[in-house]
Amino acid sequence: MDTSSELFGSSIDWLAHTLNHSDSNIPTTTIPLVDDTEVVRQDVGILELTPPSSRPNTNHEALIISAGVHGNETAPIEVLNELVSDILQGDLVITCPLLLILGNPPAMVAGERFLDVNMNRLFAGAHSRPEYREFPEAGRAGELEELCRDFAARHSGLALSHYDLHTAIRPSRREKFALYPFVEGREVPASQCRFLLEADVETLLLQHKAGTTFSSFTSSELGAESFTIELGKVRPFGENDLGRFSGIREALRRRFAGESAPASSSDLDRLTVFEVVHEVLNTGDGFRFHVPDDASNFTEYHPGTVIWEDDNTSYRVGDRAEAIVFPNRHVPVGQRVGLVIRPRKVSGA
Numbered sequence: 001m002d003t004s005s006e007l008f009g010s011s012i013d014w015l016a017h018t019l020n021h022s023d024s025n026i027p028t029t030t031i032p033l034v035d036d037t038e039v040v041r042q043d044v045g046i047l048e049l050t051p052p053s054s055r056p057n058t059n060h061e062a063l064i065i066s067a068g069v070h071g072n073e074t075a076p077i078e079v080l081n082e083l084v085s086d087i088l089q090g091d092l093v094i095t096c097p098l099l100l101i102l103g104n105p106p107a108m109v110a111g112e113r114f115l116d117v118n119m120n121r122l123f124a125g126a127h128s129r130p131e132y133r134e135f136p137e138a139g140r141a142g143e144l145e146e147l148c149r150d151f152a153a154r155h156s157g158l159a160l161s162h163y164d165l166h167t168a169i170r171p172s173r174r175e176k177f178a179l180y181p182f183v184e185g186r187e188v189p190a191s192q193c194r195f196l197l198e199a200d201v202e203t204l205l206l207q208h209k210a211g212t213t214f215s216s217f218t219s220s221e222l223g224a225e226s227f228t229i230e231l232g233k234v235r236p237f238g239e240n241d242l243g244r245f246s247g248i249r250e251a252l253r254r255r256f257a258g259e260s261a262p263a264s265s266s267d268l269d270r271l272t273v274f275e276v277v278h279e280v281l282n283t284g285d286g287f288r289f290h291v292p293d294d295a296s297n298f299t300e301y302h303p304g305t306v307i308w309e310d311d312n313t314s315y316r317v318g319d320r321a322e323a324i325v326f327p328n329r330h331v332p333v334g335q336r337v338g339l340v341i342r343p344r345k346v347s348g349a
């Protein structure tokens, strides 16, 4: 039996296996690859890969890569699946431990962002709140947290990075961008900026407070260098132009193989950095959001523009232009309707 059929039975690959077993309980399975990498299928859509200890971990790191936390954001899922196929076929030899996650298999099958509740608001313990804990997405978020905790603990001597790969609902004036979760007192390491540039991600948003996203959990609780990375626009399986995702695919391939970063990503001036200045939340009755439904990400608003209001309060753009990211009025009360951002001032300016 070949490696793929030992892990995935009659399914052609990891993605097909994940879609075919999205609602199943499957046992943990461990198999060695011919190059002695150990592959553990921890659950549906969750693989842990460990290179043999005799192989140097050149970058001294461990990586968590997730996609499909939103089920309809298919391009990063396809990219990750391709990388897994390459590893299993022996075309990509990994040098560092990997935890690879397809976040929400039932939503992937349905082609929906989520089924019951947005899984990317359920981390950092939010999955155990009474209003969420009955939903399958809460159980999955709790399971992912546990697996990440365990992975981080077993590799505590290594630098841990987590890239949570997404695509956006709206068109975007900046096609690819990353969000850096807020952790008091830290700065984005230059090596991470270089990785983003290598992946064709030339825009970075600095969050202003900790949240309940997957990347916020891994950075706050596990001390990982984590990013949510938006790589393009949401499209159904099979409709992605995967050529537009070659940057992230090749950058991850390089990290998996433990190679050093290409010189082309060293010009950090190519990275435009924004800071989040305000998170718009749905405040319930009387909430009025003045950004139209078809506004692209990074649409700019002049100083003084009212972005939202309700019967008690409002938010106006400050004395410099600000832009909107992730505008979406169709969220439950209390959840994020959008982020208001502005370019970070260069120190001294």
Ligand SMILES: O=C(O)CCC(=O)N[C@@H](CCC(=O)O)C(=O)O
Pocket (backbone or CB within 6 Å): 070, 120, 166, 167, 168, 169, 170, 179, 213, 215, 228, 326, 327, 328
């Ligand atoms: O396009 C949209 O409105 C949402 C795209 C998306 O899923 N973005 C993530 C960002 C997570 C973060 O803030 O780090 C999300 O909304 O969960």
Ligand SMILES: [Zn+2]
Pocket (backbone or CB within 6 Å): 069, 070, 073, 166, 167
């Ligand atoms: Zn998403």
